[in-house]
Amino acid sequence: MKLLPLQIVVIGGGAAGFFSAIACAKVNPQAQVTLLEASRQPLAKVRISGGGRCNVTHACFEPEGLVQNYPRGGKALRGAFTRFQAKDTITWFAVHGVPLKTEADGRMFPITDNSETVVNCLMKATIASGVELRSGTPVISVKRLLSGGFEVFLKSGQTIKCDRLLLATGSSPIGYKIARDLGHQIEPPVPSLFTFNIGDQKLRTLAGVSVNSVQLRLSDGGNSKLEQTGPLLITHWGLSGPAVLKLSAWGARILHDSHYQATLLINWLPSLSQEQARQQILAVKTEWAKKAIALHRGVDLPHRLWQYIIARAGITTEDRWAGLSHKTLNQLVLELTQGQYLISGKGAFKEEFVTCGGVNLKEVNFKTMESKLVPGLYFAGEILDIDGVTGGFNFQSAWTTAYLAGNAMGTGG
Secondary structure, eight states, rough: OOOOOEEEEOOOSHHHHHHHHHHHHHOOTSEEEEEEEEETTTTTTHHHHHTTOOOEEOOOOOHHHHGGGOOOTTHHHHHHHHSSSSSHHHHHHHHTTOOOOOOOTSEEEEEOOOOHHHHHHHHHHHHHHTEEEOOOOOEEEEETTTOOOOOOEEETEEEEEEEEEEEEOOOOOHHHHHEEEEEEEEEEEEEEEEEEEEEOOOHHHTTTOOOEEEEEOOOOSSOOSSSEEEEEESSSSSSESHHHHHHHHTHHHHHHHTTTTTEEEEESSTOOOHHHHHHHHHHHHHHHTTSSSTTOSSSSSSSSHEEEEEEHTTTTTTBBGOOOHHHHHHHHHHHHHHHEEEEEEEOTEEEEEEEEEEOOOEETTTTEEEEETTTTEOOOOGGOOOOOOOTTTHHHHHHHHHHHHHHHHHHHH
């Protein structure tokens, strides 16, 4: 009796869906792998990522270091990254004709600086591996069969039966619904990686001013984790830049629960202690006693920002260093090292979006990405309660979980 080839269905035509389907078909060429994507254009998020350049991964090659960039999921990914990590991603794309380059901040892009290069690579590899891609094919539900395997119900009225099923639906509600219907717990999805709206109109007039390094802290009762240091950009709606985006990721749930109303503490001089900042200001006061404070700042900050900060401390453009009272000096030091700014909402980070929340990680075997509750059900990508900071980390977790899931589905591991 001839055995029928293994029937495998992948739901979701994003980065994780494609990568897992390709891995599965390569490890088991006899398997019939079908990739279902609801929209007419697969890999939409890949196309717009990295400003249209596609930030494929990050040049961080030690699993211990890599996991530090995941507000949620780092612990679960630790073992997974020993099996497939950034250097494996680099090798995979190089073998498939897409060499990557590393930028100064560690982000890695295709040397073409064009996300279409990555899209075309994945499409070609999918075709070459024999995967059947069905775009414009929305799934509405999945039923687990008593005999084993699954029945996938399509919006068209058709059904597909399969032995193994992978959910790679990203943050799509239908993916969460299918996982929940099959018995999985879903951690409530909320936005991650966003900018801060600040109501202070005078700050917003500084739009375009950037600072190489600031320290940001969410005032929530002293949670030390809710603190980030890095570049900051002032925008016409408030604050952006790497430090803000990282803080938004680590504070995603707290900020969501507070309806994006919070107090942000900014240390504009993170390389100095508060006492060192005070001594530096005192030295400036002595050296430039007869000079206008607005014109002789003595600290490494953009001129327009300095003028804004001294105004917050109650200093006018006419005030001289010699006339600076002890009380006003203390207020200036406070504004420089822990100025308070009220967050009044969140903004979008370009066209990119990341969600924290998803399938509870305790219900998934991270060696194979198979469900611990439902044999034959696998997960990859953002449907899991995993999210990384900006810089290629979200794609890396997608490649890793997809690769492991694809190989396990194809081999039965």
